[in-house]
Amino acid sequence: MKGQGPQPPRLLMKFFLWFCQRDLRKFIEGDLIELYRERVEMLGRFKANWRFVIDVFLLFRPGIIGFSKGTHSYNPFHMYKNHLKVGARNLWKDRFYTTINLFGLSIGLSFSFLVLLLVNYEFSFEDFYGQKDHIYRLGVHYNIGGQEDSYSNVPRPMGPTLKEEFPEIVEYTRVSGVNGLSTHTSNLKYDEQYFLSEKIFIADSSFFNVFDTELIRGERNAVLNRPSTIVLSQSLAKTIFGEQDPIGQEVETAEDGRKFEVTGIFEDVPGNTHLPYEAIISFYNYWDDEVNRFWYGRHVYTYVRLQSPEQSQGLLQKFPGFYDKYMAAEYEQVNGHADLILQPLEDIHLKSDLTWEANKNGDLTGVFVLLAIGIFLVVIAEVNYLNLSLARSSLRKKEISVRKVIGASKSNISGQFVMETMLFTALAFGVSLVVVRLVYAEFLNLSGVDVVPFASKHILIFALITFGLGLIVSIYPSLILSGVRLVEGLKGRSKNSRASGRLQRMLVIFQFAISTIVILFTFVVKNQLDYVTNKDLGFDKENMVVFELEDSVLFNRGELLREQIKGLAGVKATSLAYNRPGIDLNHLILSVENEGEISSVGSQFMRVDHDFKSTVGLEVVEGRTFIKGSEADADVAVMINEAARARFGWHDGAEGKRLFFNRDENGNPNYMTTIGVFKDFNIGSLHASIEPIVLFFVPTEGDQLLVRLSSNREQTVIAQVNQMLNDYNPRIPAKHQLLESELDRLYQDEDRLSKSMTYLSALTIIISVLGFVGLLSFSIAQREKEIGIRKVLGAKVSSVTMLFYKDLLLLIVIAQVIAVPVNYYISQQWLSSFQYQSFPGLVDFAVVLMAIIILSLGTMAFQIVRVAFMNPAKVIKDD
C-alpha cells in the first residue's frame, strides 16, 4: 500500500498512531503524509520534518487522544458479575476438588509466609544502623608454628594503630565482654539489689561514633571518656532505677566490686544484631595500660568505621606493610604470622563463625534451606491448583462453547478463568491468614526467635506475591480453555489434549521430586544430628554436672568444696579445673624440643587437677596422669593429647620429652616434661576437628567444679550441692549445667533446622499427595466406563488396580530418580561444615524412598479399590 515518495519520521508517526483515536487515525495520517510531502517539495526535508514534529505535538490534545476507546462503549460490570457467579458455582459444584485445592494452597501459603518472615528477619540483621556498610569488624588469622586459627578479635593496639596509619579509618572502637572477652554476663548491684544482664560490654569512648545508636541522655562523644563510667539502655536503666534519674548514680559489678557512674542512656538495641548490648562500660583505664600494648594475646573485638565501603579491599592490601612495621618482630620469634580479616558488619550474623564470637551466630545454610522450602511449599501448592484445573478443564468445554456461540471472544473467556483463579486465590489467601494467626506463636517457639516483625507491609507483599502467582498459574489453563474448538466442545468430545496431559505428568514429577528432596534432606540432617550428639567424644558426657564458681567466696573454697562434694552419696568423682569440654580453649605458643632441635608450635591448653582424668573419663594411652599433691607435677610436668604428640613430631613416644613456653629471669627456658598422653577427645562441637592440647596441673584451683554422678541420683545431688554452695552466701549464685545438654546446645542451629524441616517436609509431601489424590480421583471418574467394560470382559480386581498403579508408580519413581542425586549434592554442601560427617547408608535411603512410595500409593488406594470393586452394571447402564 505504501506509495512512493518521502515518508515522515517513522517513530513519530508510530507515536501518533498509538495515541490517536481509532476512527480518526487513517484520515489524519493521510493528511499528515500529504502535507509532509508538499512541504518536502517546497521547504526541503529538514523543515518538513520540523513542521511534522510540531504538527504531531499539537495533535496530542484531548480531542484527538483516545487510546483504546473502541467504536462503542459498553459496561462490562454485568459480565464480570456473571463470571464471578459462574466461578463461585463451579467451586461449589466441585467441592471435593475445591477443598483439596484450598487446603493445599492455604497451608502452603501460610507456612511459606511464616518461613519467609523468618528468613526476612535473619537477613535484616544490623539493618537499624545507619551506614552499616561502612562498619567492619577486624579479625585476625594466625598461623603459629603450623597451628592456624581465625579469631573474631584482634590484639588491643591494632585498632588505634590502624587508625593512625590509615586515614580511611574514620573511627575505631574496641569492645570486650565484661567478664572476659566473650563473656558478657554480669550482675549489676545498686541499692543492695542485683540485676543480671547478659549484654554488658566494655568499650572505647568512640563506641557511639562507630555504632550510631541514639543517645537519650548524655553527649555522644562524652559519655565514656572518663574512667569508671557506664552507659545503660533505656529499659535496663528503668529496671534498675525505676523512676529515679539514673544520671550520676553509681552501680557496682558484683563479681569484682568495681563502681561505675552512669553518664548516659541509649535507646534499646533491637534483637537483630550480632552484638546486642544493654550496658557499655568505659574502656578507659579499665585494664593496666601494659595489657593494652600486647601485640599477642588479650584480644578485644575491634570495629572500625571507614570513609567508604570500597576501601576495605585497599586496607587488606596495605596490611602486610603494617604487619612488617608493628607486628613482624614479635611474631617471627615464635615462627608465626598474622593476616588481617575485615568482616562487613552485615555479614557477621550469617557468615561469620570464627573463634571467640561474642554470641552464637546464625547459620546461612540453614536460612537458605528454609528459604528454599518456603518457596517450594508455594510452588507445590500452586502446581496442585494448576494440575487440577488442567484436568478439569475438559469438563468446562461445553460451557465455553456456549459462551463462544453467544459471542464471547477469546480474551473474554481467558478473563473469566483468570477471574475464577483470582476468586479462589482470594479464598486461599483469607484462609492462610487465619492459619498464620493460629500457628504464629507455636512457629516462633519452634524457630527459636523471639520476635519476627510482622507488619502490614509484610501482609501487603505477601498478598501481592500470592495474587501474582495466581495470575501466572491461571494463564496456561485459560489459554487452553479459550482455545477450545467450538464444534468439538459442543459435541462433547472431551478428550484431554495430549499437550496438557504431558504437562500434568511433568508437573506431578516435579512436585514429587521436590518433596522427595526435602524429605531426604531432612533425613540427612536428622541423621547427622543423631551422629554428632551420640558420637563417642572420647569421654562420657552423660551424668556430668558442672558448677561454675564465679564468685570469689566460692572460688577461694574450691578445694574444700571438691572434697566435700566427693563425700556425697551418688557422686562418683569430682574435679576442679579452669577448662573443660564445652568451652572454647585458649592458645599458647610452645617451644618444643624434638631430637635436640627447638621449634615453635601453637597449641590449645587446659589447666586441670589430678582427678580430671577420672572425672571426665579420659583414657591415658601413654605414661601416667598427674599425681595428687605432687609439686613437681605442678611445676614441671605436662600431659598432652594424641594430636599434640603427632604435631610435636614425637612419633617414638612422648614420655620424657620436653617443651617450654616461658623463661626465668636469667633467660633460661623453664622446661616442662611430658608425663603422659591422653587419647584424643573432642572438646567442643564436631564442626571442628581435634587440635593439639597441652594440659597443665593446677592442684587446688579452678572455677569449674566438675561432678560425675551415678545416673539415678542426679537431681538429689544437684540440690544438695546447690545447698552446700549457697551456705557460703555467694554474691553470685553458682550456675550449674548438665554437660550433656550444654554440648548438645552446640548443635542448636542444626536442631532447629531439623525440627522445622520435619514439619515442613511433612507439609510438602501432604500437599503433593493431596494434589495427586485429586488428580487421580478425577481420572478415575473419567475412566469409570472403561473400567466397567474391562470388568465385564473379565478383568480382575488386581489387574484394574494395577492399571492405575502402574502409571502412578512410574511418575513417582522418575521423581525419585531425579531427587536422589540432587539431594546428594545439597547434603554434601551442608555436611561440609562438619569435620565429622555421617551420610545415611544406601539401605536407609532405600527405606525412605520405599516409604514415600507406599505412603503415596496407600493414600490413593481407597479410591482405586473403590473403582476396582465397583459393580460394572452401574456405570455401563447409562448409555
Next chain:
Amino acid sequence: MKRTQLGEFEEVVMLAVGILFGEAYGVSIKKEIEARLSRSVSVGALQTALKRLESKGYLKSAEGEGNAERAGRPRKYFTITSYGKKALEAARDARNAMWDDIPPIALDLKIQG
C-alpha cells in the same frame, strides 16, 4: 434543543467547508483558511474543531478514496448539514445585528484621537 453557538475558529472552519463545497477535507480546509486569513492552522486544532462540529451535527462526513499522494490513506470529506447552515446563519445574523446597533460615532476614531 442545544444553543447554536459557534466559536470563531469553528465558524471559519465551517465557512471554509462551505467554500470548498464537496472538496473539503483536512488539507484543503487548512490551506483555504491559511490562504484567506493568512494565519497558520495546525492539523491538531483543525481536526479537533472538525470532530467537534461533526459531533454537534453541523457537519457530516464521508470517506473518500485514497491516492498515492497520501500513501493510500483515504480522505474524509466534509459537507455542511442544514442544521449547520442554520447555525452559520444564526451566527451571521447575530453579528450583523450587533454591527447595525453600533452608533456611527463610536467607530469614528479620528475625533477621539
